[in-house]
Amino acid sequence: MKEENISVTNILTDYLNRRKYRKTPERYAILDKIYSIDGHFDAEGLYESMQNEYRVSLATIYNTLDLLSNAGLVIKHQFDGFSAQYEKSIGTHIHNHSVCIICGAIKEFTDKKIKKAIQAKEFANFQSTHYSLYIYGKCKKCRNK
Amino acid sequence: MKEENISVTNILTDYLNRRKYRKTPERYAILDKIYSIDGHFDAEGLYESMQNEYRVSLATIYNTLDLLSNAGLVIKHQFDGFSAQYEKSIGTHIHNHSVCIICGAIKEFTDKKIKKAIQAKEFANFQSTHYSLYIYGKCKKCRNK
DNA sequence: TTTGTTGCAAAACGTTTGCAGCCTC
DNA sequence: GAGGCTGCAAACGTTTTGCAACAAA
Numbered sequence: 001m002k003e004e005n006i007s008v009t010n011i012l013t014d015y016l017n018r019r020k021y022r023k024t025p026e027r028y029a030i031l032d033k034i035y036s037i038d039g040h041f042d043a044e045g046l047y048e049s050m051q052n053e054y055r056v057s058l059a060t061i062y063n064t065l066d067l068l069s070n071a072g073l074v075i076k077h078q079f080d081g082f083s084a085q086y087e088k089s090i091g092t093h094i095h096n097h098s099v100c101i102i103c104g105a106i107k108e109f110t111d112k113k114i115k116k117a118i119q120a121k122e123f124a125n126f127q128s129t130h131y132s133l134y135i136y137g138k139c140k141k142c143r144n145k
Numbered sequence: 146m147k148e149e150n151i152s153v154t155n156i157l158t159d160y161l162n163r164r165k166y167r168k169t170p171e172r173y174a175i176l177d178k179i180y181s182i183d184g185h186f187d188a189e190g191l192y193e194s195m196q197n198e199y200r201v202s203l204a205t206i207y208n209t210l211d212l213l214s215n216a217g218l219v220i221k222h223q224f225d226g227f228s229a230q231y232e233k234s235i236g237t238h239i240h241n242h243s244v245c246i247i248c249g250a251i252k253e254f255t256d257k258k259i260k261k262a263i264q265a266k267e268f269a270n271f272q273s274t275h276y277s278l279y280i281y282g283k284c285k286k287c288r289n290k
Numbered sequence: 291t292t293t294g295t296t297g298c299a300a301a302a303c304g305t306t307t308g309c310a311g312c313c314t315c
Numbered sequence: 316g317a318g319g320c321t322g323c324a325a326a327c328g329t330t331t332t333g334c335a336a337c338a339a340a
Contacts, residue, residue, distance in 0.1 A: 022294055022339050043330080057297045062330065070246065078223035083329055098271050101215070107271070117262040121280070126243050126252070128282035135266070137273035167314050167319060188304080202322045207305065228304055296337070306327070314319080 008035055008073060008090050015071040029054035030064045034074060040085040040106075075130060079106060089130070096133040102142035153180055153218060153235050160216040174199035175209045179219060185230040185251070222277060224251060234275070241278040247287035 012031055016023050033050055034041075041049075047061045056064075065086055068074045077085040079099060094115055095108045118131055157176055161168050178195055179186075186194075192206045201209075210231055213219045222230040224244060239260055240253040263276055 020294095020340095024295065024339075026296070044328095059298080059331080060296060063295080076225060078225055080221060080223055080229075084225075098268065098273070100271075101274070109268070111262070111266055113262040114259070114266065117256070117258040118278070118280070121256055121259065123243065123254070123282075125285040126245075126280075126282055127288060128243070128280045129246070130282075131278065131280040133263070133276065133278045135263070135271075135273045135276040137268075137271055137275075140270040143272060165315095169314075169320065171321070204306080204323080205321060208320080292340085294337105294339080296335105298334090298336105300332085300334105302331070303329085304327105305329105306325105308325085309323095310321105312319105312321070315317090 008088075011073060011090070012068070012071060015073075021067070025054070026056045026060050027064055027067070030056060030061065031068060031073065034068070034086070035088050035090075037088070040077070040087050042083045042085055044083065046086075072129060075132070077132060079134075080104070096135065098135045098137065098139075100139035100142055101136050102138055105139050105141075107139075153233075156218060156235070157213070157216060160218075166212070170199070171201045171205050172209055172212070175201060175206065176213060176218065179213070179231070180233050180235075182233070185222070185232050187228045187230055189228065191231075217274065220275060220277070224279070225249070241280065243280045243282065243284075245284035245287055246281050247283055250284050250286075252284075 008031060009028065012027065013023065015021075016027070029050070030046070033046065033053070037046075037049075043058065043061050043065060046065075047056070047058050050056060050061075065074060065076070069076050069086075073089060074086050075089045077087070077097070079085055079097075082104070093110060095110050096114065098107045098109060099105075114133065118133070121128070153176060154173065157172065158168065160166075161172070174195070175191070178191065178198070182191075182194075188203065188206050188210060191210075192201070192203050195201060210219060210221070214221050214231075218234060219231050220234045222232070222242070224230055224242075227249070238255060240255050241259065243252045243254060244250075259278065263278070266273070
């Protein structure tokens with residue numbers, strides 16, 4: 001287990017304690033697996049990748065992804081036309097996504113000015129926790145379509 | 146028909162001509178309906194709202210929303226957990242969305258600095274056309290959940 | 291012991307597809 | 316007249332749900 005995983009494990013434990021939810025081995029196994037994945041993944045892929053290690057049902061994968069999302073440990077993306085994509089959130093640099101409207105290719109990028117501008121935003125009646133920025137357009141390959 | 150609709154009709158006609166697509170009454174009826182709606186709508190709602198005027202099938206609604214999206218006449222949003230939401234794009238101020246992670250409440254907001262920072266972004270191999278920014282968090286009602 | 295959580299299978303949901311017939315070009 | 320577009324219904328893939336069994340508290 002990476003060092004990072006120790007702290008996310010603690011975050012999950014705190015979260016479960018605070019809500020009086022149960023600390024099941026499935027939840028920790030899924031969290032652990034998620035933090036070993038770099039980049040995006042979907043529920044099905046996570047499910048399959050765990051079959052040889054700690055076997056959990058797809059229903060539990062969905063339940064747990066939802067729980068971890070509420071706990072701030074994963075971020076959920078709904079890119080157009082695909083199944084929901086997830087990624088770990090702790091220890092991940094804040095980044096944005098460019099999405100090709102023709103072929104669906106997704107790339108990550110960072111931009112300090114954008115980050116600053118968004119983080120400076122404050123709401124009167126809304127307590128923001130995170131954000132997703134998707135810039136749509138055409139990638140190099142699809143430029144002329 | 147509002148004045149605005151005349152110009153979006155022209156945009157659609159140009160688009161169809163350029164691609165050698167057919168100018169069917171369904172496409173214009175759907176476009177017209179969409180530009181009479183303020184705010185978000187989904188395919189089902191659009192379908193139902195047209196039943197008393199120009200009747201089209203749900204399949205055609207989906208086809209046409211896709212076409213109008215490619216033509217830049219509507220913007221598609223995939224807010225978490227719901228069916229895809231659409232909104233007209235021409236004559237609509239660029240705006241962002243705050244999404245409550247507890248109850249799903251969606252609000253629009255604008256911010257000049259964010260807009261500027263995003264529009265200033267240029268990519269080497271990507272031609273951007275539009276963007277969506279979703280800020281997630283907890284709304285006033287759900288602050289303590 | 292209580293009851294939240296799991297696995298399984300079935301169901302639900304939004305969306306897409308196949309196909310015959312229609313209507314734009 | 317050719318073939319793109321439509322409506323219909325069936326199919327699809329992802330996600331949710333109901334329920335009995337299990338296990339954390």
